Amino acid sequence: MSTVVLPGSFDPFTLGHLDIARRAAAIADRVVTAVSHNPSKRSLLDQDTRCAAIRETLEAEGLGDSVEVRPLPAGLLVDFCREIGAGAVVRGIRGQADLSYEEPMIRMNDHLAGIDTMLLIARPAVAHISSSLVREVAMLGGDVEAMLPPASARALRVALAEREQTA
Numbered sequence: 001m002s003t004v005v006l007p008g009s010f011d012p013f014t015l016g017h018l019d020i021a022r023r024a025a026a027i028a029d030r031v032v033t034a035v036s037h038n039p040s041k042r043s044l045l046d047q048d049t050r051c052a053a054i055r056e057t058l059e060a061e062g063l064g065d066s067v068e069v070r071p072l073p074a075g076l077l078v079d080f081c082r083e084i085g086a087g088a089v090v091r092g093i094r095g096q097a098d099l100s101y102e103e104p105m106i107r108m109n110d111h112l113a114g115i116d117t118m119l120l121i122a123r124p125a126v127a128h129i130s131s132s133l134v135r136e137v138a139m140l141g142g143d144v145e146a147m148l149p150p151a152s153a154r155a156l157r158v159a160l161a162e163r164e165q166t167a
Helices: 015-027 047-060 077-084 096-113 133-138 150-167
Strands: 003-008 030-035 069-070 087-094 116-121
Touching: 003 015, 003 069, 003 077, 003 116, 003 133, 015 047, 015 069, 015 116, 030 047, 030 077, 047 069, 047 150, 077 087, 077 096, 096 116, 133 150
Parallel strands: 003 030, 003 087, 030 069, 087 116
Antiparallel strands: none
C-alpha cells in the first residue's frame, strides 16, 4: 500500500488544494493531508478549524476514505513521513516561483530520509488561487467564495466576523 503526505498550512483550504488532493488520491492508496501549525505565522484559521473544514470537504467530495486529515506535529516533515510509513510527499506547483521555493526542501527531504517528492502542476482553472491571496482579498472585503470549497468559505466567514468583533 502506497502512502503519500500532502503537507500545507491550508489557511484556508482552496479549490486548488482540493484538486491536488483528488489527483494524489488517484495515484496513491492513501493520502495524508498534514495540516501544519507555524507559531511564527499568524493564521487566520486555527489548526483545528482548518482540519475540520478539510475533513468536511473531503467527505462531501467522496474522498473521505482515501484522503485523511491529520495535524502535522512540530518537527521535520520527513520524521512524520517515516512515522506514518509514507514514501513520498505531494506538492502542487502553480508556477516557477513555487518550484524555486520547493526545490531546496525537496532536496533536503531526499538528503535526510530519502523521501521523494511528487510535484503536481496546478490545472489552469485553479493556478491563480493561493491561500495568502484568498486571505488578503477576503480581509479587504472581496468575494473569494468561488475559490473555496463550501466548508472553507464558511470557516473563513466565521473567522473574519470574529476578527471584526475583536477589532
